[in-house]
Amino acid sequence: MSTLIECRGLNKSYGQKKALKNIDFEIQAGQPIALVGPNGAGKSTLFSILSGYMPATSGQAKILGYPVGSHELIGRIGALPQDALFDPNLTILQQLSFLARLQGFSRQESLAEAERTLDLMQLLSIKNEKITALSHGMKKRVAIAQALMGQPDLVLLDEPTAGLDPENARNIRKQVTELASDITFIVSSHNLAELERMCTQVLHLEEGELKAQKAISGTDFDRDLSTTASSPKVDYLTVRLQQNNTQIINRVQQLKSILKIDNKQADEFIIHYDRQLNPILDQDLLKLLAAESVDYRQITHGQSLEDQLFSSSSH
């Protein structure tokens, strides 16, 4: 795998306010990456710098080995900018085919490319409409279609499913997953469950600082650089029962290798255990639930992205 993005000492200030503080990270080309953080964390600012919409105050950002904004990157990055709108006076097809022509397509090829990406977003039927005739969700999907034109190495999607209905949000997740073998996506969203389904890595920003860069696997031993060799190899099982049952939690506590049990909700708990001591705890748990006639709704290996981020923040 090659280094796709390299940021070193990246800072961005708006007057006295520091939007990004000394951001350092490196991303390899590959599976989709989630960019998460609360409002004002600096996600859109980081996207804007990587897309060349704004310069950093200091530090350096490189994509594919070239400084952001280099001529060599033209046509190799796609982006869904937040709140960007197309020209209200020209049709969708006119505008997308024009952008495709800027990427090097001939007149005929550009029309075909625009139609291809509109089709991916299930918008082919509105190609001759103007942007003012479309709903908010449709406008967003048109903007995603433009980001997918050509064969970019990297696509930055800022809140791609915000404001979309569940069916269209699902379609976008499906497209990202299908295209992920050819394109590296970086997706920012507040919907952590969605990111968990699409992405394998996460960049966690908070108050302009990079809090964590880790794999989304729900296990401790591949996520925190702070974990030492002597630390227990902590793993997790997230259990969701059909109904609240405190007695079963006490029984689970007695199983081998259990370190801790967190009650997430009345019917849901997270088991922390040492995987080296008991690699088949999941099987033991299933046997226990069967023996106690306790119905469960879901058992997940690992913990949710939300739990990972909040637990790591609180450490």
Place this chain on the structure above:
Amino acid sequence: MNTNKLDASRQFGLIASQELAASFASKRGLFVTGIFILIWSFLLFYPIRLSAEAMHNPDIGSLMVSLLSLVGLEPLKNWLLAEFAIYWVVALFLFPTFSLLIAADQMISERNRGGLRFLTLRCSRGQIFFGRFIGHLSIQGILLVITLAITYLLLLINNSENWLPGLQLLPLMFLNIMVSVLPFVALMSLLSILMSSVRMASLMAIVILALGSFIINYLAGYIPFLSLLNTWIPGVQLVHMAQSTPSIALMSLWIPLMQTVGFLLIGYGIFRRQEI
């Protein structure tokens, strides 16, 4: 990937041609062009045609010459081609004024709605900035060619034996007027980078043109070398050009050319670092 087909001059041309298409597709572009056609239809078929006819008429001609002398345009009486003489004065002032209106929105609306972000990943900021400038200049060029062609047609109708001198004068007139328009479009390129609304950009241009000389002359009363700044007011040479013939007016064209280069360099310098 189509990077092998990426050609800087092709992208530049695409930006310019898209600007042309978008300008005529927008309500504002259509409105301003409509006004332009109305004004020019009136000018061509009444003042220009009637004045030319009057200058051809020995009885009324002397009255016309007196009128021209009164407004400082006496040299026009020496023009062999009366239609072009009137057109020359009108076009030298109207085209720059028109460019302030139609070229005011080279970036502003698109920057405000975030549309520039779709472009910057596909071409350089230089291609966008200079492409837009060329696009708007092309609009002026097209309209200039149309009005010149109609004036030439009027000349043929009134005085067909002058077809050859008229034809020879066309490129000279085109060059002079086009170069005179350059700094006005370049000023609007610069203001469209600096201002947050089209209205503000147009207003600022009017302030610069109307009050610029006044302010500079006032300040030059205290600091004399500041009077040199007058050279940077677009159109400063237009009165002199209007009193000359197109071939003599060529000598004044260094001023608009210098202004254009200056405005464009400042505008591009700001735009390449601007947040969009």
